[in-house]
Amino acid sequence: MSRYRRYEGGDPLAPPVDLAEALDAIGEDVMAGYSPERAMREFLRRGGSDQAGLDDLARRVAERRRDLLQRHDLGGTLDEVRELLETAVLEERKQLARDAMMDEGDRAFRQMRLDNLPDSPAAAVSELNDYDWTSREAREAFEQIKDLLGRELLDQRFAGMKQALENATDADREAVAEMLSDLNELLEKHARGEDTDADFADFMAKHGHHFPENPQSVEELVDAMAQRAAAAQRMLRSMTPEQRAELMELSAQAFGSPALMQQLDRLDANLMGLRPSEDWGGSEQFGEGGQGVGLGDGTGVLQDLADLDALADQLAQSYGGARLDDVDLDKLARQLGDEAAVDARKLQELERALKSSGALERGFDGELRLTPKAMRQLGKALLREVAQKMSGRQGQRDLRQAGAAGDLSGASRPWAFGDTEPWDIPRTLLNGVVRRAGDPAGPRLSIEDVEVSETEDRTQAAVALCVDTSFSMAMDGRWVPMKQTALALHTLIGSRFRGDALELIGFGRHAETMRIEELTALDARWAKGTNLHHALLLANRHFRKHPHAQPVLLIVTDGEPTSHLESSGDVFFSYPPHPMTIALAVRELDNARRLGAQTTFFRLGDDPGLARFIDSMARRVEGSVMAPEEGDLGAAVVGSYLGSRRGSGGASGPGSYGDWFGSRGFWAG
Structure with a gap:
């Protein structure tokens, strides 16, 4: 059965990469004193007349990173908790004022508790955990706080979980708890080397809808999970100490179940053991006054920043053995769009074409150098430019005559309009025979078969x-x-x-x-x-x-x-x-x-x-x-x-x- 997907290679009718422009630029830089390796890198960095270079892509990556830092801060979850808490307290005060049947002593005690709530949202939520709400609206707002915290914590590790669990039922929460338990068991078996393909298949069949990345193996699952979990850790370290302390206190009340935090802590430990190379201890300073984001969204922002940092390193090509094939085109497309990925793919093709064209070769010292073929191509281009200046007219055609009617050089070449040298009969007939071998119905002799004998001046x-x-x-x-x-x-x-x-x-x-x-x-x-x-x-x-x-x-x-x-x-x-x-x-x-x-x-x-x-x-x-x-x-x-x-x-x-x-x-x- 045939399978199709969207073509991601840019314009399928676009011309191939222009090696001539690249070789001319590289040759000129080599003559200016650059090594061929550096000259090639400089051209790839600058780009061509119709081709964006690495510098342009790196600039766009830096602008995207700067924009993320300026637009986001990590107080979004706390702000949302604070708003819901204020709503709950306000609705409760209204209900207490309206309820004429309430005992005055009970009313006074309740008002005292509301008046003396701590300034910290986390402490206030903890203080009201056992409060018996008289207002239905207040109770719903307070329950939303716990629901929000649970969804935010899950959204840190599982993209889209915050939206998926909005207005979740008890059955939904039980399904999430079961998924976390099964996930931890699978990861622990994998760490011991006891898991099988069937274990992964069974897990995905049961819980695959929680993983939009659609991993195809346990290793891919671990990669996706570890990146988000590491980003979550970096997010916590990016917050102020006060924000971090409040969120840690609030997290303990997520979904009203300590079991959720235990499973998430267990998940983090498993992922850190399987992927110790991830950046679990770093942090990122977000701009002040930007758009607030929640825990899950903040994790997504930090994961974007991690992707952008990796792309910046790949585009810089400053590490040993760097090559453009190292650039992650999928990440580039996610961060900058498909057009940027197409530009990078063209640069990759150009680098491969330069190395496979026979124009550059590595010497015994490991350094790239121009081959004799490249020197001839560069010399011909320079000679053509010289001829145009000498003739005083632009765009003239090179007839490639080797000399006037002098001695035969022994060489021949394809005939071009205007040539006056004698035909090389043996070569012309042989060309016709070879061509007709692949096209028996073709003419016995075609103009493409004709070769002429080169001549040289008699004077040396x-x-x-x-x-x-x-x-x-x-x-x-x-x-x-x-x-x-x-x-x-x-x-x-x-x-x-x-x-x-x-x-x-x-x-x-x-x-x-x-x-x-x-x-x-x-x-x-x-x-x-x-x-x-x-x-x-x-x-x-x-x-x-x-x-x-x-x-x-x-x-x-x-x-x-x-x-x-x-x-x-x-x-x-x-x-x-x-x-x-x-x-x-x-x-x-x-x-x-x-x-x-x-x-x-x-x-x-x-x-x-x-x-x-x-x-x-x-x-x-x-x-x-x-x-x-x-x-x-x-x-x-x-x-x-x-x-x-x-x-x-x-x-x-x-x-x-x-x-x-x-x-x-x-x-x-």
Whole structure:
């Protein structure tokens, strides 16, 4: 037989989680110096453009908790008892005044007892326990006090009992007493390990209507009961000593039967033994002047507060091994509504998708890191953005041409509109055969089957990208654009010009060659020094390793050289720049020119002294200078590289980028 329930997953037609946005944000944070683990957590905390994050959910949990504390205080039961007691005494006084047949001595004695009642409601109720009421209305009001206390005490442990037992008969009270006795016997057998499934089934068949949680086992029953009982204990500790003392005195008179309190005390002892980990000793301070609640309602409020505290911990994700699957969606839906649970479920799906997408992996040290696949995806996104800036038009289509009509690279790719490369006939036919194996009635050849052969330019280049990693780059906000530029160029060469050799060189106080993964994960360095001399030494070594390739030297810097490498291997630093530092940098730049390098300087910042120095260096080697904004650095570097490959000596300006791409059809629209 089929069973159905309400769908709780949000909009069933909603699109899947957007990994692209998440990966872009994570990649940018990693380049800014975050670890991939922290970058992922930060994105989940912020959320996406159309996705609430953990911070928003945590804020709503805190607001809900604050609202509960401000709206409720725990004097509700005492206030209700006090009102009923005043009603009983007032009705009795009226009856005494009206009853002309009453003995004057009896009347005086009764009035004296009413006049001398203690101020404490608990003491007054105890004092009137044996009072023989002459007024029917007064007697009914006083009996309501005992009935209220009994229902409140039961409502602490059994949700809804207060309303269910309103106007209860003696038979109803006897049924409750029997249920408590049977419950305690079941829990005691369970503690000894002597209970059976049949014992639980028999108990639920007889008393299940008292348990709206509908537990499916003794363990679930204990969980539900222990949470409310612990909340009841916390509620008592949240009251003033005077309130607590009065309620304890009044509780002894509940239903007019001490047996009820004995069974409840026995129940608390059993639950504490079975669930010692519950918070049995805590307390919560409620706001003053709020809406009064009774014992049962107060227990419910405290249970809500306990749920909210647990949700706050789960959403904070600050404990070891935290993951979003820890968030209790049922509690979140109860406290904040179904929409909040849907938001949290989407974040859970996003976290799982990020970890299963192959974009993040754990290294031997247990730390998350970006995989090569993620680096390629991030590089492609950056390269696409660079192409749009270079073409000068938004929304253009990437035709993914690997080169003009040059040498075949041996690779192929699916055909796209505008491709001019020759078809790869074997791959195209094989695709058609494979497709028709699953669809025999389909056409023999479809446009989706077509693959074209990739080609590469015949000219090879040895490219040295020297990027300044001194403290000023990080201080002035150029750290992330520098990394993005390196990744975009690395992606372009790795995917379109695989015959070219790229060397990434970072230079601060000293220089070093880096893999792209090392450069993108590089933390900001605060040591002073711009060692262009050492960077040029490494660049020239790279050029000499590739004697048949066209050398392309790209230098990104925001400062004059202030350090150089001495013959001993030590680093010399001086500011203002020492003449020897300038001379050594110029010498290595001349060496690069003799090797045939086409040089482009990318000057960042508006320092006039730097501008004069860079201009003179570029004139010396017949190179070019560009002064892009940080956001345009990637387009400037990539454009210069592409221009150098065509033998143009570097791009002359932004206008040439669109011309180059238009003529090559690289990202033409």
